[in-house]
Amino acid sequence: MATKVSERGGASAPAKRSPFLVELYRSALGKKYVMAITGIIFMGYVLAHMFGNLKLYQSAAEFNAYAEFLGTILYPIAPDGAVLNVLRVMLLGALILHVTAAFQLTQMNRNARPDSYRSKRDFVAADFAARTMRWTGVIVLLFIGYHLADFTFGWVNPAAEGATLYEKVIASFSNPAIAGFYLVANLALGLHLYHGVWSLFQSMGWNNRRFNHWRRYLAVAFTVVVVGGNLSFPIAVQVGLIS
Amino acid sequence: MxxxxxxxxxxxxxxxxxxxxxxxxxxxxxxxxxxxxxxxxxxxxxxxxxxxxxxxxxxxxxxxxxxxxxxxxxxxxxxxxxxxxxxxxxxxxxxxxxxxxxxxxxxxxxKDLVVDRAAFDRIIEEGGYITVDTASAPDANLIPIPKETADFAMDAAACIGCGACVAACPNGAAQLFTAAKIAHLNVLPQGQAERYQRTEGMVDVMEEYFGSCTNMGECEAACPKGISIDFIATMNKDYRKAKSQNRRSS
CATH class of the missing domain: 3.10.20.30 (Beta-grasp domain)
Structure with a gap:
């Protein structure tokens, strides 16, 4: 038995090894690290995204100027739009990793119980958010596609050609169906965040019995702030608070 | 009744x-x-x-x-x-x-309600022990261990390997069992020599048989010994360290 353990290093180790991160990713625990780290990136993004959009409440001019500014971050040190596009590529890369790892882990988990329980499970600790991560994830993913087509590319935006971003937002959210879809998608995002923000501490191995109870508070607070802000925009347009 | x-x-x-x-x-x-x-x-x-x-x-x-x-x-x-x-x-x-x-x-x-849990033995074989000379038993208290460490190790060592964690887990994952078996040795001085080989080896074998953790906590609720999922976080941290340590030493 003892020899088997020592075989892992030393003589039997392959001469050429993959890079550390590639090797870590091969394990399910490594994939969970990827889920957590990309999740932290998205947390930073959704918080900044929500906060920036609060400018909708200031004025159309402020909001449009802010959108303009995002394209000119670090200009003229960096070329026009460079920083924004680098951020976009990073987010897209994180999204691909997050979804790929989730897909591979789901496959692994399906294989771990091909023969499911015949009787109804009586869950004690697994809450609704935790058990629906895959569904809320898919909803959010579809929403991201629509959201980009709506505002970034403007393919499905109802506003007239040459409209400012503020006008596009108003045009989109004035449609009750679109506003409703944004509400549903953000509630899904809320469930996803509620479990994800707590869960990432476990996956990252950030554990200290003195601080563990704060993980749930953080998840709740983060979810309420981000989703609360996001939900307010279509509601504000629908009730005529901003127009 | x-x-x-x-x-x-x-x-x-x-x-x-x-x-x-x-x-x-x-x-x-x-x-x-x-x-x-x-x-x-x-x-x-x-x-x-x-x-x-x-x-x-x-x-x-x-x-x-x-x-x-x-x-x-x-x-x-x-x-x-x-x-x-x-x-x-x-x-x-x-x-x-x-x-x-x-x-x-x-x-x-x-048969019926009986299952084969030999997969747990495969995980233990990969490092759920310490390699020591088996002669006369060492004197008690030869190695001083702080009370908190002993308590932590004992909380993990309470695992009886029944498999309820796997059974309860919606993903069929054996994280709680493996984490407990790793943790009770990894925190003690006697477990240090094989710490990183143990962690990497046991996790890799676990993943051959079982699913992956999504931090639902259903295992902790089902555990007859009330073992905490905190040990899973500890295992995740040790696995990351083990991956890098074992590379360096090979």
Whole structure:
């Protein structure tokens, strides 16, 4: 038995090894690290995204100027739009990793119980958010596609050609169906965040019995702030608070 | 008390299974769950039917042999209780109980409610021990260990390897078992020499048999020893370190 353990290093180790991160990713625990780290990136993004959009409440001019500014971050040190596009590529890369790892882990988990329980499970600790991560994830993913087509590319935006971003937002959210879809998608995002923000501490191995109870508070607070802000925009347009 | 049991019956590993209904009559509320099954089995033997096969050994909650999925909960409704320590007073007269074996690809069914948990042995073989000379026992307190460390190790070492964590996990993951078995050695001075080989080896074997963790906490709720999922976070941290340490030393 003892020899088997020592075989892992030393003589039997392959001469050429993959890079550390590639090797870590091969394990399910490594994939969970990827889920957590990309999740932290998205947390930073959704918080900044929500906060920036609060400018909708200031004025159309402020909001449009802010959108303009995002394209000119670090200009003229960096070329026009460079920083924004680098951020976009990073987010897209994180999204691909997050979804790929989730897909591979789901496959692994399906294989771990091909023969499911015949009787109804009586869950004690697994809450609704935790058990629906895959569904809320898919909803959010579809929403991201629509959201980009709506505002970034403007393919499905109802506003007239040459409209400012503020006008596009108003045009989109004035449609009750679109506003409703944004509400549903953000509630899904809320469930996803509620479990994800707590869960990432476990996956990252950030554990200290003195601080563990704060993980749930953080998840709740983060979810309420981000989703609360996001939900307010279509509601504000629908009730005529901003127009 | 009288109960209706719906029990998973399966003649062998590859045989098709089905639920059979049995009546458990005149059961004392003071009897244990397994005594209740003994009772039902005696009735089955008397009428010439095959008794229900179930796992049991010590019947005092320390060996980790027993385990039944009772009404969709591993080891039934009582907290921190193995099936053998579950008493019929946890139920009411007239209840219908559904009994299923642990279900996971790492735990193939042998017969009825009996599963093969050899996959846990494969994980232990990969490092769930320390390599020491086996001669006379060392003196007690030869190695000073702080109280907090000893308590932490003992909390993890309480794992009896029953497999309820896997059975309860919606992903069929064995994280709680493996984490407990790694943690109780990794925090003690005697476990340091093989710490990183142990962590990487045991996790890799675990992943060959079982699913992956999504931090739902269902394992912790099902565990008859109340082992905390904090140990899973500890394992994740040690695994990351092990991956990099083992690369350096190879």
């Amino acid at each position: 009288n109960l209706t049991l719906r029990v998973w019956r399966q003649a062998g590993p590859d045989a098709p299974g089905r639920f059979e209904t049995y009546q458990a009559t005149d059961i004392s509320e003071h009897s244990s769950f397994l005594e209740m099954l003994d009772n039902v089995n005696e009735g089955l033997i008397e009428v010439g039917e095959e008794p229900i096969e179930f796992m049991h050994d010590c019947r005092e909650g320390i060996c980790g042999t027993c385990g039944i999925m009772i009404n969709g909960q591993a080891h039934g409704p009582a907290q921190s209780t193995a099936t053998c320590q579950l008493h019929m007073r946890s139920f009411s007269d007239g209840d219908e109980l559904v009994l299923e074996p642990w279900r996971a690809s790492g735990f193939p069914i042998i």
